[in-house]
Amino acid sequence: MSDAEHDAEFDNESVSVIEGTLNDVDRALERLRVGSYRQCQVCQSPIATHDLVAAPLLANCGAHPELS
Numbered sequence: 001m002s003d004a005e006h007d008a009e010f011d012n013e014s015v016s017v018i019e020g021t022l023n024d025v026d027r028a029l030e031r032l033r034v035g036s037y038r039q040c041q042v043c044q045s046p047i048a049t050h051d052l053v054a055a056p057l058l059a060n061c062g063a064h065p066e067l068s
């Protein structure tokens, strides 16, 4: 694959997905700073540490699978 073909795949849709993920990272870092990182954003229950290690962008506990 040439460089030009590789660049062509970096389309706006891909950039939007990347931006969304990076925004999630920003929000996760902010929650980490203010001390609410382990707190479920829906029910305020603590999220299991092993779940956060496996999925650092997790913002909800396991009780809300429809939101993840």
Ligand SMILES: [Zn+2]
Pocket (backbone or CB within 6 Å): 040, 041, 042, 043, 044, 045, 060, 061, 062, 063, 064
């Ligand atoms: Zn919850």
